[in-house]
Amino acid sequence: MTFDQSYIHRKEVDWSLLHEGLTIPVHLQVSFRTLLNGYERGVGRRITLLVEGQPFDAMLINQAFDREKYARHSDVVQIRFTAKSGLPQRLRQIFPSSYAYLKQERELLKGKKTFVRLPEGSREYFVLYTTQRPDVFTVEVITKSELYEANTLLAGLSEEEFERFGDFARRDDSASILTRPQLAKVRKLDRSIGEDLKILYDYRCQICGDNFGEPYEQRIVEVHHVIQFVRSMNNDYDNLMVICPNHHTVIHKTNPIFDRQALKLAYPNGYHENLKLDKHLRMCSI
Ligand SMILES: [Zn+2]
Ligand SMILES: [Zn+2]
Numbered sequence: 001m002t003f004d005q006s007y008i009h010r011k012e013v014d015w016s017l018l019h020e021g022l023t024i025p026v027h028l029q030v031s032f033r034t035l036l037n038g039y040e041r042g043v044g045r046r047i048t049l050l051v052e053g054q055p056f057d058a059m060l061i062n063q064a065f066d067r068e069k070y071a072r073h074s075d076v077v078q079i080r081f082t083a084k085s086g087l088p089q090r091l092r093q094i095f096p097s098s099y100a101y102l103k104q105e106r107e108l109l110k111g112k113k114t115f116v117r118l119p120e121g122s123r124e125y126f127v128l129y130t131t132q133r134p135d136v137f138t139v140e141v142i143t144k145s146e147l148y149e150a151n152t153l154l155a156g157l158s159e160e161e162f163e164r165f166g167d168f169a170r171r172d173d174s175a176s177i178l179t180r181p182q183l184a185k186v187r188k189l190d191r192s193i194g195e196d197l198k199i200l201y202d203y204r205c206q207i208c209g210d211n212f213g214e215p216y217e218q219r220i221v222e223v224h225h226v227i228q229f230v231r232s233m234n235n236d237y238d239n240l241m242v243i244c245p246n247h248h249t250v251i252h253k254t255n256p257i258f259d260r261q262a263l264k265l266a267y268p269n270g271y272h273e274n275l276k277l278d279k280h281l282r283m284c285s286i
Pocket of ligand 1: 205206209210244246
């Protein structure tokens with residue numbers, strides 16, 4: 001993989017992914033819709049997904065909902081394929097234990113429409129990257145055993161150390177455990193996302209709204225993981241918060257509870273603080 005590819009989305013493996021496709025997340029819908037300019041609703045555009053270097057066909061489709069049944073549902077862009085096509089077959093081979101688990105749980109739940117999720121610690125991921133061609137995407141798979149290996153390496157690292165070294169702008173590769181090849185995949189995920197989020201917030205802290213570094217022309221804002229990365233391995237938008245170094249220090253010292261709906265932090269001494277800025281966290285929780 002070359003570095004001109006940028007990260008798009010990490011999708012947790014579920015039954016749909018192994019059979020019919022995935023929905024592009026809300027915050028990426030607009031940019032994906034531009035790829036469908038000139039294509040009729042519900043028709044779709046043929047795309048290629050490269051999985052371990054092998055090309056597979058899929059469709060990028062603006063899923064039109066039946067207006068009578070789902071009057072309030074807006075269109076969503078999805079990547080679709082049929083269960084018997086090459087891509088889902090390959091994915092079922094790559095993720096055999098996830099496939100077996102999901103199949104078994106669905107059989108137990110027969111008839112009931114319940115979404116089955118892989119248990120914590122056994123989750124596997126499908127990660128989408130762009131390429132230089134708009135109709136070709138690269139897929140990287142992150143399996144349970146790779147996550148286990150990464151976890152073992154990260155076990156000796158505190159969350160603060162991880163975030164400090166994991167911060168692309170400030171990373172000191174020579175000193176970091178994060179240069180280990182076993183961590184290449186999980187670490188790569190934050191390369192652009194954290195930086196994108198800082199730009200989204202104009203280098204301001206989501207808690208106090210300040211850009212302390214501004215008069216000094218220094219960008220000192222940091223990226224914090226809502227659920228500790230060393231536990232969640234989640235470097236995606238929905239788990240990241242842009243905060244100033246002061247708030248970051250306080251948060252790691254006090255470990256407040258974050259209420260995502262109210263956008264409020266509850267500290268153990270009873271102090272509460274509302275986020276002044278939010279452009280992505282509440283949206284991601286829908
Ligand atoms: Zn702050
Ligand atoms: Zn943090």
